[in-house]
Amino acid sequence: MQEKIINLLRKEKGYLSGEEISQRIGITRAGIWKQIENLRRLGYEIEAFPHRGYRLLNTPDRLLPEEISWELGTKIMGKNIFSFTTLDSTMDFAYELGLKDFPEGTIVCSETQRKGRGRLGRSWVSPKYKGLYFSILLRPKILPHEASKFTLLSAVAVREAIVELTGLECLIKWPNDLLVNERKVGGILTEMQAETDRVKFLIIGIGINVNTEKRILPSQASSLKEEKGEKISRIELLKESLRRLERYYLLFQGKGFSPIIREGKKYSAVLGHQIKIVSHQKIIEGEAIDLDSEGALLVRRESGFMEKVLAGDVVRVR
Amino acid sequence: MQEKIINLLRKEKGYLSGEEISQRIGITRAGIWKQIENLRRLGYEIEAFPHRGYRLLNTPDRLLPEEISWELGTKIMGKNIFSFTTLDSTMDFAYELGLKDFPEGTIVCSETQRKGRGRLGRSWVSPKYKGLYFSILLRPKILPHEASKFTLLSAVAVREAIVELTGLECLIKWPNDLLVNERKVGGILTEMQAETDRVKFLIIGIGINVNTEKRILPSQASSLKEEKGEKISRIELLKESLRRLERYYLLFQGKGFSPIIREGKKYSAVLGHQIKIVSHQKIIEGEAIDLDSEGALLVRRESGFMEKVLAGDVVRVR
Numbered sequence: 001m002q003e004k005i006i007n008l009l010r011k012e013k014g015y016l017s018g019e020e021i022s023q024r025i026g027i028t029r030a031g032i033w034k035q036i037e038n039l040r041r042l043g044y045e046i047e048a049f050p051h052r053g054y055r056l057l058n059t060p061d062r063l064l065p066e067e068i069s070w071e072l073g074t075k076i077m078g079k080n081i082f083s084f085t086t087l088d089s090t091m092d093f094a095y096e097l098g099l100k101d102f103p104e105g106t107i108v109c110s111e112t113q114r115k116g117r118g119r120l121g122r123s124w125v126s127p128k129y130k131g132l133y134f135s136i137l138l139r140p141k142i143l144p145h146e147a148s149k150f151t152l153l154s155a156v157a158v159r160e161a162i163v164e165l166t167g168l169e170c171l172i173k174w175p176n177d178l179l180v181n182e183r184k185v186g187g188i189l190t191e192m193q194a195e196t197d198r199v200k201f202l203i204i205g206i207g208i209n210v211n212t213e214k215r216i217l218p219s220q221a222s223s224l225k226e227e228k229g230e231k232i233s234r235i236e237l238l239k240e241s242l243r244r245l246e247r248y249y250l251l252f253q254g255k256g257f258s259p260i261i262r263e264g265k266k267y268s269a270v271l272g273h274q275i276k277i278v279s280h281q282k283i284i285e286g287e288a289i290d291l292d293s294e295g296a297l298l299v300r301r302e303s304g305f306m307e308k309v310l311a312g313d314v315v316r317v318r
Numbered sequence: 319m320q321e322k323i324i325n326l327l328r329k330e331k332g333y334l335s336g337e338e339i340s341q342r343i344g345i346t347r348a349g350i351w352k353q354i355e356n357l358r359r360l361g362y363e364i365e366a367f368p369h370r371g372y373r374l375l376n377t378p379d380r381l382l383p384e385e386i387s388w389e390l391g392t393k394i395m396g397k398n399i400f401s402f403t404t405l406d407s408t409m410d411f412a413y414e415l416g417l418k419d420f421p422e423g424t425i426v427c428s429e430t431q432r433k434g435r436g437r438l439g440r441s442w443v444s445p446k447y448k449g450l451y452f453s454i455l456l457r458p459k460i461l462p463h464e465a466s467k468f469t470l471l472s473a474v475a476v477r478e479a480i481v482e483l484t485g486l487e488c489l490i491k492w493p494n495d496l497l498v499n500e501r502k503v504g505g506i507l508t509e510m511q512a513e514t515d516r517v518k519f520l521i522i523g524i525g526i527n528v529n530t531e532k533r534i535l536p537s538q539a540s541s542l543k544e545e546k547g548e549k550i551s552r553i554e555l556l557k558e559s560l561r562r563l564e565r566y567y568l569l570f571q572g573k574g575f576s577p578i579i580r581e582g583k584k585y586s587a588v589l590g591h592q593i594k595i596v597s598h599q600k601i602i603e604g605e606a607i608d609l610d611s612e613g614a615l616l617v618r619r620e621s622g623f624m625e626k627v628l629a630g631d632v633v634r635v636r
Contacts, residue, residue: 145463148514190514196466197629311515
């Protein structure tokens with residue numbers, strides 16, 4: 001009912017009388033008033049003018065399902081939306097949905113996370129109303145070693161959304177970070193439940209520091225607001241990310257991984273650079289040469305030996 | 319208390335008086351009688367002789383934790399035992415334990431499963447008290463694509479246990495079946511929760527048709543009892559499997575995967591044969607040539623082209 005009222009007001013440029021709302025969606029005028037009060041509490045600015053009716057002045061930058069759905073235009077991503085003010089971890093919640101056979105494209109977002117996490121059990125700072133922290137359930141027909149392809153796919157999609165909304169340059173630091181001005185503004189985390197023969201489901205976790213102040217972020221990290229110098233709409237960035245995630249997901253289904261690799265290479269922060277990778281207690285140093293067809297990083301050591309790296313932490317060296 | 323009494327009786331060859339039991343474990347003689355009654359209900363045959371005491375005649379072939387633990391002698395496998403008469407699936411239960419941070423080596427067994435499953439969501443027929451159906455939680459430090467190594471490791475270990483207890487020849491049909499006289503008597507299922515960078519935990523599921531009658535098994539399948547012509551102790555087979563699983567797991571931790579590959583090759587039912595593999599809607603036909611260092615099957619097609627197969631269903635062709 002709430003969603004119906006807000007969508008009526010959205011479509012109407014001027015005022016909409018209580019009587020009209022009442023007729024269109026079958027609710028008493030007292031009922032409308034109650035809903036309007038609720039909407040205001042959620043952050044909607046709605047003007048009520050005697051004899052003219054209601055008018056929507058502003059929608060809140062809150063991850064409300066009705067805000068996310070509005071003109072989203074996707075077929076898979078965000079078809080089911082679970083939205084929380086507080087959650088331990090959107091990953092864990094989405095994982096439970098995966099076990100319970102929820103369809104792919106189901107998303108879980110939260111305004112803050114108590115135990116937000118990054119790769120390898122590291123924590124992900126998730127201050128309330130500042131960033132985007134969401135997870136997507138996917139069920140692609142792939143083998144477990146292909147899961148990392150979806151980290152790149154997601155990085156490519158979210159990078160585009162960031163560029164679209166902010167106009168900032170944004171690069172992908174293999175395997176899972178998004179950088180603006182060489183500072184980390186986002187990260188992707190891909191988890192799965194799998195047999196050796198097939199992935200049962202993937203959970204893609206996306207964290208973006210949108211309007212977060214630098215002083216509450218880890219060193220080396222930044223936010224879009226800090227880099228751009230102005231606030232960014234979280235809800236628009238989420239929606240744009242979902243649209244582009246869907247586009248690349250469909251592209252992957254139709255044409256495989258190679259067009260995505262191509263995009264990933266174009267906007268790589270590591271290719272062509274001298275890097276050091278720490279992975280599984282092994283350190284590899286050399287020049288990042290290429291991404292192979294699986295998304296693995298090819299590194300040429302000083303000895304000339306070419307090493308294929310599946311995972312690890314990259315540091316650029318000079 | 320029950321376990322203490324049964325272990326006292328096990329150690330004693332002859333009779334043990336109620337007074338002695340009472341002194342050693344601090345329980346009243348009426349209490350002992352009650353426990354003896356319980357033990358009998360579980361299938362223990364215990365003789366009670368006036369003025370002499372109690373004597374253990376026979377232990378039941380039931381997957382009771384006290385039976386599994388008795389002289390098991392492992393340090394990891396079976397340190398925690400969850401044993402059920404009926405369960406939907408030992409895989410699902412073990413998976414929950416994995417999410418809840420139970421230690422590796424925790425096992426889950428059930429006398430029957432309502433929804434026992436094999437690879438790719440196929441069902442695994444699990445008639446009550448006839449076979450072994452158990453899952454093991456492991457936490458090795460590996461990448462997702464290495465999980466299939468543990469299918470082979472488990473097949474190698476369980477094969478040895480079968481040979482040890484039955485004297486039957488037993489071969490491994492890549493990737494996950496155990497064959498006796500070319501009929502399937504067991505299967506391994508490996509599932510995981512993972513990030514792209516690391517496996518958080520593995521669940522190894524092992525199903526063995528021990529004393530199952532052929533008429534209630536799928537065609538092509540058989541049981542150890544059918545092939546051997548006599549009943550096999552399920553509890554001994556379980557214990558022997560756990561011991562050998564531990565040995566190979568420690569071997570893997572110390573020396574990597576190559577000694578296990580070597581064992582796997584020795585007892586392969588497919589190497590050297592003309593085979594057909596159906597995987598991911600693709601069919602490959604050729605000669606099974608080798609297992610590579612990752613446990614993938616190398617198949618030489620008629621064209622001479624060598625194909626590396628990560629997963630699939632193998633059929634031998636003539």
